[in-house]
Amino acid sequence: MAALSLLLVSLSAQAQKPSDSYLHLIDKGGAIAGRWDVALQDLDEVLGLDAGGDGAITWGEVLARQADIRRYVLGRLALGADGQPCELVARDSLRIAQHSDGAYAVVAFDARCAAPVTRLDVDYSLLFDSDPQHRGIVRVGAAEEGAPLIFSASQHFARVRLRGASPWRMTGHMVVEGAVHVMTRVDHLLFLVALLLPAVLRRAPDGRWEEVSDYRLALWDLVMGVSAFTMAHALTLAAATLGWVSPPPGFTAFAIALSLLVLALDNLRPLGWGVRWVAVFVLGLLHGFGFASVLAGWGLSAGSLTLALLGFNLGVELGQLVWVAAFLPLAFALRGSALYRRAVLGGGSAAIALLAGFWLAQRVLGLGVSVT
Template identity: 60%
Template sequence: MKALTLALLLLPLAALAHKPSDSYLHLDRAGDGFTGRWDVALRDLEEVLILDADGDGAITWSELRARQADVAGYALARLKLSAEGHICPLAPSSALRVVRHSDGAYAVVDFTAACPATPVALDVDYSLLFDRDPQHRGIVRVGSDGAGEPLILSATRHTARVSLEGLSPWRRFGQMVHSGVEHIWAGVDHLLFLLALLLPSVLRRDRETGRWVPVTNFGSAVKDVVKVVSAFTLAHSLTLSAASLGWVSLPSRLVESAIAASVIVAALNNVFPLMDRTRWMAAFALGLLHGFGFASVLADLELPAGSLAVTLLGFNVGVELGQLACVAVFLPLAYLLRGTPVYRRALLVGGSAVIALVACAWFAERAFGVGVSFT
């Protein structure tokens, strides 16, 4: 019954396992105003506008073209730009286009923003999709030819004032730390992988009975967690850096499918243990895959080459801070519950089995490309 209850609680996570829903907004100075390019995922637009008119699971160019006024109107109604206290009215400037990002097809809305005077700072109020998807993010870039540093807007932080006089390295670093923390907390697959690795940290396998038994002191649990988290951190930092620098490139579908498979492996090891105190080795090997997943996030930001070192460092720091916050909450509670049947049976074995089932659904969806496509 406890395992069934946990399964019902985790079932909605299958819908959250994708790369987070993002849109990409570029704003360039043009006289007293701005020109804008806004890339919005077709899968997100389908949810609110029903672009697939014949319901065959594929959005055709003719179906999209017939609704381009609706797409532009929907998007632009959810963005407000102002300068010096005055609204900069938005207007579409060209026909709809389609481009591809790492996670699929996006509609491109081109527009202009006319400001009453030359601004020194721009106020952005972004509200796209937050009423339907609280995890949605707006990745906004303000600068010449879209080369400015990205600003991440979310449901809890949907407004921002952007200085048009440049961005200091420290501010850029802080933005990427914030982005890294948000990504690890919103990345359900990464969190469940980490949870599957941490669940056995307060237990050990008895060699004679084959049962899980509590560790005798908190220090041994901390030591195990340090090894596991350090191995995962080192591994994903290596592949994140290599992929971001262009040294290695793997197809997005392969990476996302492999990440789902890594969650299955980590969870099943808790049910049918092959590794006990050597889990750090699995954390390192599977962490290499997760680094490619983190890299896909940075790739879609289209960062200027000159800021790549600061960006990588800031994003990595953010990811680690997000992980450490999760560990700090998990470990003391797990240690207190380690001797109870609830922890050893319902949480460790039952919870791991449910995590593996959810990850199997992710794997099938990612590996076989289930979902609405653009043709």
């Protein structure tokens, strides 16, 4: 109960989409050319770009703070080679690029190193002090060949080989990233908790919960549920990354929140035969769209993209099965108690429904700033 309460409290404080930035570093033979795309909404949070306070960032407001933007962004990146730091020098004028989730400032720069670089040290610290959920999506190397890395507040340093990186190493990295995604994304954690809570019980004809007598039956039902989610996740992740379909990011976030609400409410009162599994499959489809914008932004070759997709989805499945292995034995032992049925299942599902409803309201109101 204590662990569930702490989890839900922490989730309520994080019910926002993690912000991302996209950094590409290309070896130019003695120098590193960099392009860094940072969301204007994130920059507004730390620099106050919206001088008019009207909720809309104009191009004039961006130009007026161009020097501050460059200073802030480049001050959050340290590159080095052979123990010697590389000097970061801004070049070209600031530009605006559109990504699936809004407008981004494009900061172009050169990293001047003392000697030709074979292994590059990358220390990334953008936005971690204001948004611990921020992710830095970094590619190092030539276009379509760079090995993608994902930096976080807990993993912000890497030493990267500029040439000759193995594609299987990237696949292993994506397996880890898929597992981390399961453990850290708020919406995915809420889905897993909502799916796990009733796994050791079944509905009687009168709507009441009854104990599942066979542990293997409960395990099989739960594994089938998380696997169906992963299969749906893989389908839309591939389709969206390859550009076959591209739903508006606002719709995706809204639909994820609505599906979570339906799943939690079905735990409290059955909404009809099949509703639960429809919600699970829809959530899997929607989560695929949620991560696709990250993979699509890497510009990988077809072969590298295939390995990245396989690795990420394998990591998602492994991460979910870890949750199943940790939760199911304890829940099965407690399934007959009033504490589990009323406090853990009932109270936990009600808390998830409230959080999903709050998240849904945020999406409907469309809180945030626009860029004009």
